[in-house]
Amino acid sequence: MTTDSDEFATRAEAFEASENRPANSSTTANLGDVVQARYPSRRSLLRGMTAVAAVTAITTPLETLVSRAARAASAPFTFAEIEHGIDETHHVSEGYDADILIRWGDPVLADAPEFEPSAQTAAAQALQFGYNNDFVGIAPLPFGSGNSTRALLCVNHEYTNEEVMFPEIRRQDEIGFPDMTPELVAIEMAAHGGTILQVEKFAGKWRPARDRTYNRRITADTPMQISGPAAGHDRLKTKADPTGRQVRGTLNNCAGGITPWGTYLMAEENFHGYFWGKLSRFHPEVRNYKRYGVPGNWYVWGRYHDRFDIAKEPNEANRFGWVVEVDPYDPASTPVKRTAMGRFKHEGAHPIINGDGRVVIYQGDDQQFDYLYKFVSEGRYDPNNRAANRDLLDRGTLYVARFDADGTMSWLPLVHGRGPLTLANGFASQADVLIETRRAADLLEATPMDRPEDVEPNPVTNAVYVMLTNNSRRKTGKADAANPRTRNMFGHILELTPPDGDHGAKTYRWDILVMCGDPSKPEHRTRWGSATSENGWFGSPDNCAVDHQGRLWVTTDQGERWARTGTADGVWALETEGSGRGSGRMFFRVPVGAEMCGPVFTPDDQTLFVAVQHVAVDGAKDYKPFGKVSSFADPATRWPDFDPKMPPRPSVVAITRNGGGRIGG
Numbered sequence: 231m232t233t234d235s236d237e238f239a240t241r242a243e244a245f246e247a248s249e250n251r252p253a254n255s256s257t258t259a260n261l262g263d264v265v266q267a268r269y270p271s272r273r274s275l276l277r278g279m280t281a282v283a284a285v286t287a288i289t290t291p292l293e294t295l296v297s298r299a300a301r302a303a304s305a306p307f308t309f310a311e312i313e314h315g316i317d318e319t320h321h322v323s324e325g326y327d328a329d330i331l332i333r334w335g336d337p338v339l340a341d342a343p344e345f346e347p348s349a350q351t352a353a354a355q356a357l358q359f360g361y362n363n364d365f366v367g368i369a370p371l372p373f374g375s376g377n378s379t380r381a382l383l384c385v386n387h388e389y390t391n392e393e394v395m396f397p398e399i400r401r402q403d404e405i406g407f408p409d410m411t412p413e414l415v416a417i418e419m420a421a422h423g424g425t426i427l428q429v430e431k432f433a434g435k436w437r438p439a440r441d442r443t444y445n446r447r448i449t450a451d452t453p454m455q456i457s458g459p460a461a462g463h464d465r466l467k468t469k470a471d472p473t474g475r476q477v478r479g480t481l482n483n484c485a486g487g488i489t490p491w492g493t494y495l496m497a498e499e500n501f502h503g504y505f506w507g508k509l510s511r512f513h514p515e516v517r518n519y520k521r522y523g524v525p526g527n528w529y530v531w532g533r534y535h536d537r538f539d540i541a542k543e544p545n546e547a548n549r550f551g552w553v554v555e556v557d558p559y560d561p562a563s564t565p566v567k568r569t570a571m572g573r574f575k576h577e578g579a580h581p582i583i584n585g586d587g588r589v590v591i592y593q594g595d596d597q598q599f600d601y602l603y604k605f606v607s608e609g610r611y612d613p614n615n616r617a618a619n620r621d622l623l624d625r626g627t628l629y630v631a632r633f634d635a636d637g638t639m640s641w642l643p644l645v646h647g648r649g650p651l652t653l654a655n656g657f658a659s660q661a662d663v664l665i666e667t668r669r670a671a672d673l674l675e676a677t678p679m680d681r682p683e684d685v686e687p688n689p690v691t692n693a694v695y696v697m698l699t700n701n702s703r704r705k706t707g708k709a710d711a712a713n714p715r716t717r718n719m720f721g722h723i724l725e726l727t728p729p730d731g732d733h734g735a736k737t738y739r740w741d742i743l744v745m746c747g748d749p750s751k752p753e754h755r756t757r758w759g760s761a762t763s764e765n766g767w768f769g770s771p772d773n774c775a776v777d778h779q780g781r782l783w784v785t786t787d788q789g790e791r792w793a794r795t796g797t798a799d800g801v802w803a804l805e806t807e808g809s810g811r812g813s814g815r816m817f818f819r820v821p822v823g824a825e826m827c828g829p830v831f832t833p834d835d836q837t838l839f840v841a842v843q844h845v846a847v848d849g850a851k852d853y854k855p856f857g858k859v860s861s862f863a864d865p866a867t868r869w870p871d872f873d874p875k876m877p878p879r880p881s882v883v884a885i886t887r888n889g890g891g892r893i894g895g
């Protein structure tokens with residue numbers, strides 16, 4: 231299958247371009263001049279505490295600074311830093327253990343067969359751990375216990391890499407999918423989705439529990455409901471589902487969230503990649519699909535399943551790009567796609583309960599020049615009645631962010647009938663606004679960002695961190711205050727400050743926490759804290775986690791471009807308070823070709839779970855001892871088994887401290 235449009239990148243460009251490539255052609259005015267006005271005075275960050283206080287005071291209330299200093303004194307990072315580098319295995323700070331918890335193909339359900347890489351079947355895969363583990367969430371057992379030794383691990387399986395999964399085939403999207411078969415496609419579909427895995431800590435080590443009562447696989451075929459304002463709309467109806475309320479499966483689940491009522495949010499990211507075919511020129515969805523890059527032609531599923539061919543089933547792609555809510559405590563429950571939270575390439579969906587009880591969920595739309603969103607529920611969270619929170623995410627307001635050069639930001643409501651979101655612009659109802667969230671946000675003149683990935687609130691400080699991973703296509707004259715670098719190869723992190731910790735507020739302050747890249751290279755135009763060591767800087771922040779002390783940890787996804795920093799992806803601790811603000815320290819590193827995902831801490835902060843995905847794949851040819859593209863027969867590494875009969879396997883890793891204790895000191 232070839233494509234005739236520059237918008238429709240192949241998966242070959244996925245993480246260099248498609249995940250990155252702008253679908254937004256409506257970028258706003260040049261704010262470069264204003265940026266320069268805001269910038270020079272803020273360059274003194276590296277000079278330490280006095281300078282930091284002076285600089286930060288531009289946007290941060292004094293009481294916040296005082297409490298920051300106090301918190302900084304209470305929990306410094308004291309672990310021994312590891313070094314930048316790349317090789318065939320993982321590395322963790324001295325004094326810590328990083329143990330493999332579960333690998334692609336390991337049994338999840340009771341009747342699952344052992345993994346046989348040369349005799350894979352879809353039936354087996356549907357019972358085994360899926361591919362490319364990304365988000366990892368913890369739902370403690372029993373529910374509400376805060377237990378740090380028994381839990382349901384909720385893990386997303388974002389996508390598949392056929393060239394290292396299956397024997398004797400090359401990467402298929404680059405060559406027209408000649409070797410794909412219905413059975414291989416069925417295995418791919420079963421390797422997507424998510425896993426709910428009962429885990430326990432025994433004698434200081436984590437393991438999958440023998441009790442598999444709650445274990446579950448969710449795949450690209452699992453029956454799901456659609457709820458919220460877009461449910462039942464004509465644009466969501468298909469031949470298989472004339473109700474527009476039932477859909478099979480979830481796609482490209484990247485990051486996500488765990489709600490306070492113990493549900494698991496799976497964010498659908500690059501859903502466009504699963505569709506192929508062509509709409510007629512005058513089809514009413516042409517403008518909508520172009521804005522999302524549908525069809526992406528990354529996979530060949532449309533050859534065997536009409537629903538993935540937009541010529542045959544033109545509405546199916548409108549049923550993806552949502553956030554899915556799953557109750558991990560009820561393995562028989564039906565997952566629900568919550569349309570009120572918008573349709574875009576959701577990186578994640580991280581909730582916090584606001585002071586007034588409303589649920590606020592921060593979300594990034596991961597593409598170059600796309601936007602930052604938050605959803606604010608209409609109803610209030612009831613901590614005493616779990617069932618009462620069941621449909622909280624169906625009603626509320628979705629907002630998109632506009633950043634101004636004076637250090638303020640505004641949340642613009644995406645509400646039908648308000649401003650330009652009217653029939654005159656093709657929005658007949660709130661359902662239309664949500665189905666075409668991106669186009670609605672374009673009309674509100676939201677700020678086009680440098681690829682928003684994880685957005686996570688800090689429950690201790692109420693700051694909100696925004697990972698902006700990179701944007702190679704931001705051209706000269708197109709920088710703005712919040713995205714200040716043209717050709718931003720290394721990304722940056724914003725810190726948002728809601729007024730008085732009110733996450734429901736319409737206006738926040740914002741600041742740049744770090745600008746990534748090598749601080750020893752002036753041409754990178756970085757901004758780091760003064761305590762950043764030669765291994766403490768990084769590029770392309772993607773996921774993050776806040777531990778229960780309120781400390782920030784950042785993981786990276788450099789894709790094919792890891793060689794620009796000379797280090798594999800990893801986990802860095804990043805100071806946000808006091809004199810060390812903006813200083814990084816490297817804690818963990820992945821094997822060659824892999825990406826670092828899923829950081830999450832147990833309630834006692836004594837375990838950090840991380841997910842290592844697409845092992846041996848990205849930039850393997852730049853890894854000197856190997857120097858070529860990986861294949862099943864000849865991968866850059868066979869991590870984590872190092873068994874000549876085993877391909878590399880995406881895996882979840884449990885990091886603990888020798889002899890126990892809090893991660894990071």
Ligand code: FEO
Pocket residue numbers: 249388484485499577596683772
């Ligand atoms: Fe799937 Fe935006 O990373």
Ligand code: CA
Pocket residue numbers: 484485577683684772773787
């Ligand atoms: Ca990500």
Ligand code: CA
Pocket residue numbers: 485578684686773774775829
């Ligand atoms: Ca996160």
Ligand code: CA
Pocket residue numbers: 772787
């Ligand atoms: Ca990524």
